[in-house]
Amino acid sequence: MRHVISVKVENRAGVLARVAGLFSARGYNIDSLAVSQTEQEDVSVMTIVVRGDDRIIEQVKKQLNKLIDVIKVSDHSEYPSIQRELALVKVNAQPAKRSEVYQIAGIFRAEIVDISLKTVTLELTGEPERIDNFIELLRPYSIKELIRTGRISMSKE
Amino acid sequence: MIKWIGFFIFPEVRLELDKKRRTGRTAVKMTGAEIIIESLKKEGVEHIFGYPGGAVIPIFHQLFDAPFNFYLARHEQGAVHAADGYARASGRVGVVIATSGPGATNLVTGIATAYMDSVPLVLFTGQVSTEMIGNDAFQEADITGITRPISKHNYLVQRVDDLARIIKESFYIASTGRPGPVVVDVPVDVSRAETKFAYPEQVNLRSYKPVYKGHPLQISKACKLIEQSKRPVIYSGGGVISSNASAELREFVKKTGIPITTTLMGMGAYPETDPLSLKMLGMHGTCYANQAVHDSDLLIAIGARFDDRVTGKISEFIPEARVIHIDIDPSSVSKNVQVDIPIVGDCRQILAEINKMVKAPDIGEWIDYLQKLKVENPLTYKDSGSRIKPQHVVERIYALTGGKAVICTEVGQNQMWAAQFFEYSEPRSFISSGGLGTMGFGFPAAIGAQIARPDRRVIDIAGDGSIQMNIQELIVAVQHRLPVIIAILNNGFLGMVRQWQQLFYDKRYSHTCINFQPDFVKLAEAYGAEGIRVEKKEEVDAAIERALSITDRPIIIDFRVDREENVYPMVPAGKTIKDTITRELL
Numbered sequence: 001m002r003h004v005i006s007v008k009v010e011n012r013a014g015v016l017a018r019v020a021g022l023f024s025a026r027g028y029n030i031d032s033l034a035v036s037q038t039e040q041e042d043v044s045v046m047t048i049v050v051r052g053d054d055r056i057i058e059q060v061k062k063q064l065n066k067l068i069d070v071i072k073v074s075d076h077s078e079y080p081s082i083q084r085e086l087a088l089v090k091v092n093a094q095p096a097k098r099s100e101v102y103q104i105a106g107i108f109r110a111e112i113v114d115i116s117l118k119t120v121t122l123e124l125t126g127e128p129e130r131i132d133n134f135i136e137l138l139r140p141y142s143i144k145e146l147i148r149t150g151r152i153s154m155s156k157e
Numbered sequence: 158m159i160k161w162i163g164f165f166i167f168p169e170v171r172l173e174l175d176k177k178r179r180t181g182r183t184a185v186k187m188t189g190a191e192i193i194i195e196s197l198k199k200e201g202v203e204h205i206f207g208y209p210g211g212a213v214i215p216i217f218h219q220l221f222d223a224p225f226n227f228y229l230a231r232h233e234q235g236a237v238h239a240a241d242g243y244a245r246a247s248g249r250v251g252v253v254i255a256t257s258g259p260g261a262t263n264l265v266t267g268i269a270t271a272y273m274d275s276v277p278l279v280l281f282t283g284q285v286s287t288e289m290i291g292n293d294a295f296q297e298a299d300i301t302g303i304t305r306p307i308s309k310h311n312y313l314v315q316r317v318d319d320l321a322r323i324i325k326e327s328f329y330i331a332s333t334g335r336p337g338p339v340v341v342d343v344p345v346d347v348s349r350a351e352t353k354f355a356y357p358e359q360v361n362l363r364s365y366k367p368v369y370k371g372h373p374l375q376i377s378k379a380c381k382l383i384e385q386s387k388r389p390v391i392y393s394g395g396g397v398i399s400s401n402a403s404a405e406l407r408e409f410v411k412k413t414g415i416p417i418t419t420t421l422m423g424m425g426a427y428p429e430t431d432p433l434s435l436k437m438l439g440m441h442g443t444c445y446a447n448q449a450v451h452d453s454d455l456l457i458a459i460g461a462r463f464d465d466r467v468t469g470k471i472s473e474f475i476p477e478a479r480v481i482h483i484d485i486d487p488s489s490v491s492k493n494v495q496v497d498i499p500i501v502g503d504c505r506q507i508l509a510e511i512n513k514m515v516k517a518p519d520i521g522e523w524i525d526y527l528q529k530l531k532v533e534n535p536l537t538y539k540d541s542g543s544r545i546k547p548q549h550v551v552e553r554i555y556a557l558t559g560g561k562a563v564i565c566t567e568v569g570q571n572q573m574w575a576a577q578f579f580e581y582s583e584p585r586s587f588i589s590s591g592g593l594g595t596m597g598f599g600f601p602a603a604i605g606a607q608i609a610r611p612d613r614r615v616i617d618i619a620g621d622g623s624i625q626m627n628i629q630e631l632i633v634a635v636q637h638r639l640p641v642i643i644a645i646l647n648n649g650f651l652g653m654v655r656q657w658q659q660l661f662y663d664k665r666y667s668h669t670c671i672n673f674q675p676d677f678v679k680l681a682e683a684y685g686a687e688g689i690r691v692e693k694k695e696e697v698d699a700a701i702e703r704a705l706s707i708t709d710r711p712i713i714i715d716f717r718v719d720r721e722e723n724v725y726p727m728v729p730a731g732k733t734i735k736d737t738i739t740r741e742l743l
Contacts, residue, residue, distance in 0.1 A: 009364075010364055013313070013315075014301060014302075014305070014313070017302065017305060018305060021305055021306055022306075025306050055491070058491065059488065059492060062487050062488035062490075063488050065487065065488075066486070066487075066488050068309070068310040068330060068362070068364060068365050069364055070364055071363055071364040
């Protein structure tokens with residue numbers, strides 16, 4: 001099962017390497033990893049999407065907690081949270097097909113951020129599952145380039 | 158008056174006075190190197206192990222007249238194992254100083270050894286100056302990167318202002334919670350830079366707060382389970398030793414009458430001479446310990462981590478048992494075996510709480526059954542009239558020291574025989590690389606143990622393979638007049654690998670025959686140590702007695718033992734107790 005784990009860490013050199021090293025050393029699979037600042041200057045947050053059965057997820061959380069620089073580990077799969085991701089998709093869109101691409105973008109409320117003679121680049125922010133759907137619909141038009149930020153997650157009050 | 162004379166005559170007296178003047182005031186300016194010395198004093202450090210080099214010259218400059226006993230190893234690996242042996246024997250933090258690059262990388266095996274066995278060490282490594290880091294400078298190695306997965310924590314000190322706090326944190330992290338090694342990488346310009354020194358009174362780490370007190374509800378649940386059990390067994394590990402819980406463990410056994418087996422790391426926490434002791438379990442554990450654990454309905458794991466060398470095939474390890482697991486490391490709980498009642502915290506505190514309320518279960522039948530197993534399946538070997546059996550040597554060392562020695566081991570057959578044929582009765586009297594299985598650990602560790610325990614004879618039970626991995630440290634023992642005894646069980650083989658080749662690889666002894674070896678007696682003499690060779694069984698006792706009579710230098714005894722003796726019983730890797738090999742396969 002897929003779990004979204006939010007890890008608050010000390011904002012120090014080497015912390016990312018510690019966390020990433022833990023995953024590779026113990027053979028855990030990361031789907032995505034996003035690191036950013038928080039409201040506190042000396043704290044960073046990592047949102048890690050990891051797959052595994054209950055025992056593996058339990059170990060992932062315990063091992064993360066064991067790292068000295070980790071302040072708090074919370075599993076956002078266990079309670080309500082807001083999850084977002086941003087994607088940039090560069091689609092092959094010849095003039096004849098362009099209006100169809102625009103329509104899909106319109107339905108998803110994606111933004112057109114760049115246009116060239118042969119391509120359109122779209123930006124979409126939303127729940128990762130919504131981005132999955134968006135990308136699936138764009139596939140027939142041939143995607144030239146795709147990039148996603150990885151999921152970020154905040155627990156609901 | 159005398160001081161004043163000294164002032165003119167001896168420069169070191171002047172230095173000392175100088176320093177006193179400087180450290181007398183609060184928050185005086187000091188160099189990074191001076192801060193290291195002062196911080197180590199504040200931590201109560203007495204002994205330091207290490208080796209100098211370019212990037213740590215400023216630190217060694219200060220060490221020159223610092224009030225520590227410094228032990229100059231002959232290889233950095235020797236230094237870290239010695240510090241490790243010192244820490245295991247004393248329960249205190251071991252301290253190491255080595256230089257950058259190769260000095261630091263030579264520590265790596267020792268750091269990993271200490272990490273796997275949860276031994277508290279603080280290791281200072283030199284580093285190239287901050288502006289050169291990442292530049293492939295001379296003797297540069299990214300030691301914080303290298304040691305990240307094999308240390309409890311590590312620091313690269315980037316500003317001299319952080320140094321005192323980092324040292325304070327390092328000692329705290331190394332020695333609290335589940336102990337482990339902490340590396341402090343100090344660039345040479347940080348050692349030279351000056352700042353105001355004030356050693357922090359307290360550590361304030363919001364991200365590191367080990368739990369010591371066990372949850373009361375879990376403790377009362379555990380007591381209930383213990384009282385209702387019919388076939389309980391205690392499985393006690395290294396955590397009992399490192400938390401100094403031996404007395405509480407003994408009281409627990411006394412109150413409940415529950416039989417106890419220990420891991421390799423846990424030996425000595427409970428006297429093996431006691432009828433309730435089942436000795437060691439696992440791959441080369443006693444048949445009765447393994448059978449007891451297998452047949453149990455309640456396994457009480459204390460400071461142990463269900464290592465694969467203990468469990469064998471995990472699905473058949475404890476088919477009928479419920480599990481209570483006491484451990485300070487939450488990540489050890491339910492890692493390999495699903496636990497019914499986890500109690501996270503300090504073994505000593507939790508056992509003390511349990512002892513207050515636990516009632517003895519009714520297990521007379523179970524005890525009778527186990528006593529019968531013990532009588533029917535003793536640890537044994539086929540003795541010989543003339544040839545020296547390695548087990549016999551260990552038994553004689555036990556007898557002639559009255560079981561009062563501190564035993565260190567190398568890794569392999571020597572380690573297992575030392576575990577099997579010596580009866581350990583005191584915590585910290587058996588020192589061995591359990592988790593990493595580091596050959597070459599035992600002798601330098603014995604040097605550290607002898608420094609920690611001048612009141613006890615320290616004996617390294619070695620193999621002819623392992624001893625050659627850190628033999629250079631012999632000169633350290635000679636220099637410091639440490640009467641460590643090295644008992645080489647010399648079979649001319651890398652015996653444990655040869656045993657596996659014999660049993661599982663068609664007797665193809667690929668590169669395990671090492672009878673092309675130095676003359677260990679002459680080698681001892683070349684170093685200024687005592688060398689004794691023993692080729693006949695009847696000479697064994699006299700050799701051990703002679704070694705024990707020497708108290709001012711190390712002694713090597715080269716026991717020429719039966720070459721193809723094997724360690725039994727043996728549960729092959731990943732197998733079950735049904736597959737136990739108890740004697741030679743014909």
